[in-house]
Amino acid sequence: SQQGEEDPQALSIQEGENATMNCSYKTSINNLQWYRQNSGRGLVHLILIRSNEREKHSGRLRVTLDTSKKSSSLLITASRAADTASYFCATAGYNDMRFGAGTRLTVKP
Template sequence: SQQGEEDPQALSIQEGENATMNCSYKTSINNLQWYRQNSGRGLVHLILIRSNEREKHSGRLRVTLDTSKKSSSLLITASRAADTASYFCATGESNDYKLSFGAGTTVTVRA
């Protein structure tokens, strides 16, 4: 069964706007990761946040983690057409390097 659930399922925004998506999970985690998948391609790792961290930045990406609420958010600022993709959160529950993926948020950036 999948650990994480992303919200919303789909998001459509104008180029230049910000996109925010959320991930909720059920059990304690070691780390949480976000991946991007462009149409018909494999997944690309975007960012990893450990359970003892609250916020992390990477370029136009900002990730927050609230372990008390078992939730995370991914913010993409100043979106571009190339950001059109599906975004997945994945939780690592222990040190065994295994990940559980959510169903993803599909983001469409309109020119």
């Protein structure tokens, strides 16, 4: 089954800076989704990009998808301390969805 792999595993930045996280996968997908996990909580859906889309924006989030390279990136602009969390990409096939190991983002005030 396909599974996203995030890179880097951990990222530490200052408030106000941009944060970029990458996700690679191995098989064809229906869509790719990004989720956030705050400590002690479940995943919260952030954004979904379909396989025929190349870029999508939602507030301070920008997601790109390159199906030829089987990769995606999540950019968080003007980061805030409240963005501190783990971020997971999930690759959705026809009937299933699989998650990667996540990127742990720390935003220092």
